[in-house]
Amino acid sequence: MSSAEWQILGLTLRTAALATLLIVPPGLAIAWLLARRQWPGKSLIETLVALPLVMPPVATGLLLLELLGRRGPLGGWLHRTFGFDVVFTWRAVVAAMMVMSFPLLVRAARVAFEEVDPRLEQIARTLGASNTRVFLSITLPLASRGVAGGMLLAFARAIGEFGATILVAGNIPGRTTTLSLAIYNLVQLGHDEAAFRLLGVSVLIAFAAVWITEAVLRRRA
Amino acid sequence: MRALLAMLLLALPLRAAEVRVFAAASLTEALTEIARGYEKNNEDRIVFNFGASSILARQIEQGAPGDLFLSADEAKMDALARQKLIDPQTRVRALSNTLVIVVPRIDGKRITDVRQLAEPRIESLALAEPSSVPAGIYARQYLQKLGIWARVAPKVIPTDNVRGALAAVASGNVDAAIVYRTDARVSKDVRVAVEISRAEGPAISYPFALLAEAEQPVAARRFLAHLRSSASRAIFIRHGFDVLR
Numbered sequence: 001m002s003s004a005e006w007q008i009l010g011l012t013l014r015t016a017a018l019a020t021l022l023i024v025p026p027g028l029a030i031a032w033l034l035a036r037r038q039w040p041g042k043s044l045i046e047t048l049v050a051l052p053l054v055m056p057p058v059a060t061g062l063l064l065l066e067l068l069g070r071r072g073p074l075g076g077w078l079h080r081t082f083g084f085d086v087v088f089t090w091r092a093v094v095a096a097m098m099v100m101s102f103p104l105l106v107r108a109a110r111v112a113f114e115e116v117d118p119r120l121e122q123i124a125r126t127l128g129a130s131n132t133r134v135f136l137s138i139t140l141p142l143a144s145r146g147v148a149g150g151m152l153l154a155f156a157r158a159i160g161e162f163g164a165t166i167l168v169a170g171n172i173p174g175r176t177t178t179l180s181l182a183i184y185n186l187v188q189l190g191h192d193e194a195a196f197r198l199l200g201v202s203v204l205i206a207f208a209a210v211w212i213t214e215a216v217l218r219r220r221a
Numbered sequence: 222m223r224a225l226l227a228m229l230l231l232a233l234p235l236r237a238a239e240v241r242v243f244a245a246a247s248l249t250e251a252l253t254e255i256a257r258g259y260e261k262n263n264e265d266r267i268v269f270n271f272g273a274s275s276i277l278a279r280q281i282e283q284g285a286p287g288d289l290f291l292s293a294d295e296a297k298m299d300a301l302a303r304q305k306l307i308d309p310q311t312r313v314r315a316l317s318n319t320l321v322i323v324v325p326r327i328d329g330k331r332i333t334d335v336r337q338l339a340e341p342r343i344e345s346l347a348l349a350e351p352s353s354v355p356a357g358i359y360a361r362q363y364l365q366k367l368g369i370w371a372r373v374a375p376k377v378i379p380t381d382n383v384r385g386a387l388a389a390v391a392s393g394n395v396d397a398a399i400v401y402r403t404d405a406r407v408s409k410d411v412r413v414a415v416e417i418s419r420a421e422g423p424a425i426s427y428p429f430a431l432l433a434e435a436e437q438p439v440a441a442r443r444f445l446a447h448l449r450s451s452a453s454r455a456i457f458i459r460h461g462f463d464v465l466r
Contacts, residue, residue, distance in 0.1 A: 005309050015442055041432075065392070065394075069392055069393065069394050070392075070393050071393045071394075085344075086395075087394050088395065139351075170378050170379070170389075171380075171381070172377075172379060188276050188277075188279060188353070189279075189353050190279055190282070194359070
C-alpha cells in the first residue's frame with residue numbers, strides 16, 4: 001500500500017474511533033431512558049433516534065450541511081465564537097459518522113439494558129445504592145456485552161459512511177477522504193488496482209468487526 | 222390488462238428515437254433549453270447524463286449506453302478516440318469558455334487579483350477535482366502558469382464537477398472558487414470577483430462527437446447538427462459560451 005493509502009486508512013480508523021467514543025455517553029443515556037423509564041415524548045425521541053437508519057444518508061448529510069455550514073445555526077455559531085469551520089474538515093467527517101452510527105449503538109444498548117433483570121437493580125437500591133451506583137455497578141456490567149457489540153456495529157457503520165460524509169465533509173484527499181470516498185475516487189479515475197487494494201482493506205476491517213462482535217456476544221456469562 | 226398494454230404501445234410514437242447525450246455539467250442549462258425546443262419540433266427525445274467530463278468518459282469506457290459525448294476538454298475526447306469509442310469524423314470543436322473567480326455574494330472576501338488566492342486570508346478555494354475534471358485542470362494549469370499553485374493547492378477543496386465548486390461558494394462554506402464564466406451566471410448567490418481574460422487564461426474548448434457504439438446514430442447526428450445550427454448558437458451565446466466555427 002502507498003503512503004497515501006495508509007493515510008486514508010489511518011484517517012478512517014481515527015475518525016471512526018473518535019465518533020464511536022463521542023456517541024457512547026449520550027447513546028447509553030438515551031438507551032437507558034428508553035429501556036427503563038416512561039416519559040412524555042418517549043416515542044417521539046425513539047423515532048428521531050432511529051431516523052438516520054432509515055433516511056437516505058445523503059438527506060441526512062444535507063441536514064447536517066445546513067446545520068453545520070458557516071451560515072448554519074450551529075456551524076455559524078462555532079465559526080463566530082471559536083473561529084473554526086466544521087464543514088469540509090475532519091470534524092465534519094466525525095459529525096457525519098456520529099449521526100449515522102448513533103441509532104445502531106442506541107438500539108443495541110437498549111436491548112442489552114432491557115435484558116438486565118430489574119429485580120437485581122431493585123435489590124441494589126434496597127441495599128442503599130444510588131441510581132448512579134446501580135447503573136455503574138449492576139446495569140452496565142450486566143449489559144456490557146450488548147453495549148460492546150453496539151459499539152462495534154457503530155464503529156463499522158462509521159467506517160463505511162459515504163453519503164452524508166461526501167456532502168458535509170467533501171472529498172478532500174489527505175483531509176476528508178475516507179476509505180469509502182477513496183474507493184469511489186479511484187474507480188472514477190480508473191485506478192482500479194488501487195481501488196481493489198482498498199476494497200481488500202475494507203473487507204478485512206468488516207470481517208474483523210463482525211468476528212469480534214460475534215466473539216464478544218457469544219461469550220455468555 | 223391487454224387494453225392497458227395497447228394504450229401504452231400507442232402512446233409511444235413509432236419512429237421516435239431516444240438520443241442519450243453525455244454532456245459536461247457546465248452545459249446543463251444551455252443544453253436543456255436547446256433540447257426543450259428541439260423536442261417540440263421533433264419526435265426524438267433527448268436524454269441527458271450531465272457530469273464531469275472525466276466521469277462521463279469513464280462511464281463510456283465502461284460501456285455505458287450513450288449516443289453523443291459533449292466534453293469540456295479535448296483530453297477526454299482524445300482518450301476515447303484512442304480507444305476507438307467515438308466516430309472521429311463527427312468530432313467538432315464546438316464551444317469555448319473562460320474562467321472566473323467567484324466569491325459568496327453575501328459577506329464574500331474581497332479578491333481583485335488572481336494572485337491574492339495565495340494569500341493566507343483566503344482559507345479555502347473550491348475547484349472541480351484538479352487532476353481529472355476539465356474545469357479543475359484548466360484552473361490548476363492557470364495557477365501553475367502564475368507560479369502560485371504550490372501555495373494554493375493546500376487550500377483546495379475538490380468537487381465532483383464544476384457545479385460542486387459553484388455550490389460550495391453559493392452556500393458560503395468556502396471563500397472562493399474558480400469556475401467557468403457561464404457557471405457564475407447560474408447562481409444568484411455568487412459574485413464574480415475576477416474575470417480571467419481569454420488571452421491570459423487557458424485555452425478552453427468543448428469538443429462534441431458521436432459515440433462509436435451509438436444505438437441511435439441517425440437521430441444522434443440529427444441532434445448534433447442541430448447543436449451547430451444558428452438557433453442553438455444563439456442559445457449558447459445567451460448562456461455566455463463562445464461558439465467556435
